[in-house]
Amino acid sequence: MMNKKLGSERVKRGMAQMQKGGVIMDVVNAEQAKVAEAAGAVAVMALERVPSDIRAAGGVARMADPTIVEAVMKAVTIPVMAKARIGHIAEARLLEAMGVDYIDESEVLTPADDEYHLLKSEYTVPFVCGCRDLGEALRRIGEGASMLRTKGEPGTGNIVEAVRHMRKVQAQIHHVMGLKNDELMVYARDLGAPYELIKQVKELGKLPVVNFAAGGVATPADAALMMSLGADGIFVGSGIFKSEHPERFARAIVQSTTHYEDYEMIVKLSKGLGVPMKGIEMSHLHTEDRMQDRSR
Amino acid sequence: MRKKIGVLALQGAVSEHIDQIKKLGGNAIEVKIPEDLSTIHGLIIPGGESTAISRLIQEIYLYDPIREFAKNHPVFGTCAGLILCGSSITDGGKKLKSLHLIDIAVTRNGFGRQIDSFEVDLDIKNIGKNIPSVFIRAPYIASVGKDVNVLAEFDKKIVMAEQGNILVCSFHPELTNDDHVMRYFMNKISV
Numbered sequence: 078m079m080n081k082k083l084g085s086e087r088v089k090r091g092m093a094q095m096q097k098g099g100v101i102m103d104v105v106n107a108e109q110a111k112v113a114e115a116a117g118a119v120a121v122m123a124l125e126r127v128p129s130d131i132r133a134a135g136g137v138a139r140m141a142d143p144t145i146v147e148a149v150m151k152a153v154t155i156p157v158m159a160k161a162r163i164g165h166i167a168e169a170r171l172l173e174a175m176g177v178d179y180i181d182e183s184e185v186l187t188p189a190d191d192e193y194h195l196l197k198s199e200y201t202v203p204f205v206c207g208c209r210d211l212g213e214a215l216r217r218i219g220e221g222a223s224m225l226r227t228k229g230e231p232g233t234g235n236i237v238e239a240v241r242h243m244r245k246v247q248a249q250i251h252h253v254m255g256l257k258n259d260e261l262m263v264y265a266r267d268l269g270a271p272y273e274l275i276k277q278v279k280e281l282g283k284l285p286v287v288n289f290a291a292g293g294v295a296t297p298a299d300a301a302l303m304m305s306l307g308a309d310g311i312f313v314g315s316g317i318f319k320s321e322h323p324e325r326f327a328r329a330i331v332q333s334t335t336h337y338e339d340y341e342m343i344v345k346l347s348k349g350l351g352v353p354m355k356g357i358e359m360s361h362l363h364t365e366d367r368m369q370d371r372s373r
Numbered sequence: 374m375r376k377k378i379g380v381l382a383l384q385g386a387v388s389e390h391i392d393q394i395k396k397l398g399g400n401a402i403e404v405k406i407p408e409d410l411s412t413i414h415g416l417i418i419p420g421g422e423s424t425a426i427s428r429l430i431q432e433i434y435l436y437d438p439i440r441e442f443a444k445n446h447p448v449f450g451t452c453a454g455l456i457l458c459g460s461s462i463t464d465g466g467k468k469l470k471s472l473h474l475i476d477i478a479v480t481r482n483g484f485g486r487q488i489d490s491f492e493v494d495l496d497i498k499n500i501g502k503n504i505p506s507v508f509i510r511a512p513y514i515a516s517v518g519k520d521v522n523v524l525a526e527f528d529k530k531i532v533m534a535e536q537g538n539i540l541v542c543s544f545h546p547e548l549t550n551d552d553h554v555m556r557y558f559m560n561k562i563s564v
Contacts, residue, residue, distance in 0.1 A: 081493045088490045091386075091509050091548045095420045095452070098384040114468065117428035119384060119421065154468065154488060155422055156510065178487035178510070201488050334407065335383050335429055 084201035084222070092156070092179065092203055093224035093287040096120060096310055100300065100331045101289070103127045103314040106145065107152035113317070116327030120156040120179070122228050122312070123149035128185050128232030129315035129354065132366065138186045140168040146175060158205070164190025173202040179224070181205050182370040185231045185314075194372065197221030207291065209242045209369060210270030211249035215278070216373075219271040225284065227308075228369040229292015232315050234356030236293040236302065238369060243290055243306045253278050284302055292369070295320075295353045297333035297346050304337035321351030374564045379404035379413035381439075383429035385421020385453060389547035393555045394451040394495040407438040415447040418454030420509070420545050423481065426453055427469035432449075436470065443474045447538045447561040455541040456512050457482055463515045472492060475539040476518025483513035483530060483543075495544070497525040501553050508532075513543055 082088070088093030104110045108120045125141040126134060132343035140161050150157045155256040156178035161168035163182055166338055168189070172180050179237050184207055197204040198221030207228035208214035214225050227246070229239030249268070253275060256264060260281065265272040291312035300311045311334050320326040336342050364370075375398070380390045382403035394401040402411060409447035416439070418426070430436050442448070450458035459471050459479040471479075484491070484554040487510055494503040506527075514531035517523060525533035525542070538561065 081491045083489065083491050087507055087548060088492055088509060091507055091545060092487050092490065094386045094389065095422065095509055095546065097386065097388075097421070098382070099422060099425055114424060115428075118427040119425045119433075154464075154481060155424060173488070176486050176488055203487065214411050331425070332429070332432055336433075339405075 080358045081371065083282075085200040089203035089223035090286050093205070096156075096289075097287055098310055098335060099156065100311045100334050101314060102317050102327065104149060104318070105175075107148045109318055109323070110149045110152045112324055114153045114155050116324065117331040118155060118327065119310070120190055121149060121153060122158045122160065122181060123177075124160055127318060128215050128316040128368070129234070129319055130232075131185060132232045140165070140172065140186070142246045143171070143175060146172070146177060150175075150177070157238050160186055161195075162186040164193050164195060166195060169195055169200065172249065173200055177202065179203050179205055182222075183207065184228060184368045188371050191372075192333055194220050205289075207369070207372075208270060208288075210245045211253070211270070211278070212270045213373060214284060214288070215250065215268070215270035215274040218274055220269070224287050224289070226289040226291040226312055229290070230359065230362070233359070233362065234295040234316060234319075234354040235359060236295070237304060237359060239290050239293045240306065241348055242292075243308060246284075246288065247307050250278055250283060275278055294330070295356060297329040297343055297350075300330045300334045301337040301343055304334055315354050319354035325350050326353070356364075375400045376415065376562050376564055377402065377413050378415045378417060378558060378559070378562070379409060380417045381426070381454075383404045383421075383433070383557055384425050385419045386545065386547055387419055390417050390419050393547050394559070397552055397555060397559060399559055406433055407435055410438055410563055412447075414564055415449070415558070416442060417558075418448065418450040419547070420452035420454065423453040423456040424468045427457060430457075433472060436472070440472055440474070443472070443539065445538070447540065447558065448474055449558040450539075450541040451545055451547065452509065452511055452543060455479065455514075455543055458539060458541050459514075475534065475536045475541055476521055477514045477541070478516045479512050480515045482510050482514045484508055484511050486510065493527060495525055495527060495532070497554070499524060500557050504546075504553055505549045505551050506546070507531075507548045508544045511543040514541075516521055539560060
């Protein structure tokens with residue numbers, strides 16, 4: 078008995094499997110992290126600003142100040158995630174050196190590389206990435222992502238894009254399952270996805286990694302909607318701490334994610350929550366402000 | 374009659390356990406509310422986040438029903454499940470409420486953060502040698518009461534133990550294709 082292996086694919090993907098059925102919340106300081114943990118969050122995402130504030134501030138959004146990430150790591154015992162800019166090798170290595178539990182290579186930050194993503198298989202720390210369709214999902218897995226999430230449209234409080242992305246991925250998985258083996262290569266070509274991973278999707282009948290919903294979740298009902306569409310769990314960005322009563326929203330969203338088919342319970346959870354975050358209608362969003370289109 | 378095993382399905386690695394039970398010919402259901410306990414012969418508390426699962430157990434009033442169930446049925450806790458089945462937590466953590474099913478003190482995140490998570494082949498008493506074991510932000514058992522039987526250690530830390538009906542391990546047998554540990558638990562169940 079020996080040969081201890083660190084950072085294996087199984088260890089990295091397994092960490093995301095342990096988060097299933099749970100809610101991961103964006104936080105910007107230790108106080109918010111404690112609120113999230115007490116409400117039953119399975120992890121927190123430490124960042125400098127939540128996505129809706131990133132939108133409002135404009136300019137270049139970068140990795141958070143390490144002081145914030147470290148303060149959050151100190152404040153809670155649940156896993157701490159943090160965001161690095163797409164393709165920013167140094168930001169990712171810094172976060173790894175700090176010992177964060179998961180890195181989100183995220184389109185919420187301004188991309189550092191508009192062509193290439195990180196080669197995530199080379200890191201000991203696991204990565205989560207966003208996707209809008211199966212091709213994008215499998216390209217990220219091919220680069221070594223251990224977890225996926227829909228991109229949705231972050232910071233809008235509008236669930237429509239997350240729904241679109243979740244449905245698209247699911248529909249394409251079903252399409253693969255209906256294909257004959259000699260048709261897989263051409264479909265892989267059309268999606269721009271690695272052939273081996275298309276084969277794997279057909280064998281498994283699902284993605285080889287966990288896929289959460291993200292980008293627009295603002296209410297307990299939004300969380301339940303995404304779970305019923307087949308999400309493995311939920312990321313909430315601005316939806317908690319931009320609402321009127323963060324504690325109430327956090328607790329209600331956690332419970333409605335677990336009991337997503339118990340509608341009587343979700344009715345009770347939705348009562349008297351106060352005002353959710355203010356949302357943005359998609360047609361009012363300028364093309365250049367769409368975060369989901371920042372990478373492919 | 375087929376053995377019917379419930380997997381506590383509040384959060385965590387639920388489907389992985391259900392798949393393994395089914396492969397071994399058992400019947401498996403998700404346990405989400407107290408009523409679900411009435412039809413099963415054994416319960417698994419899976420890996421996940423122990424603070425989140427503890428919170429959800431209390432919100433749905435499953436704390437006392439699980440303790441009652443464990444008096445005369447086998448219960449298996451993996452990772453977060455081990456933490457919940459234990460009787461105390463060494464970091465003093467008030468963040469979760471232990472179920473006191475087995476007389477052990479638990480150290481959470483005992484091997485470090487995610488970056489320190491690992492796989493290793495483990496020798497387990499009564500079960501076998503070189504069992505592939507996946508440790509993810511895993512806890513270890515810091516001390517055991519006199520009636521607890523230690524089944525495995527790694528790095529001089531106790532990582533698997535049993536006491537009567539209750540079986541716990543720090544690692545994740547459900548993430549591997551090796552079914553020795555699940556078989557061992559299913560053998561504890563009588564129908």
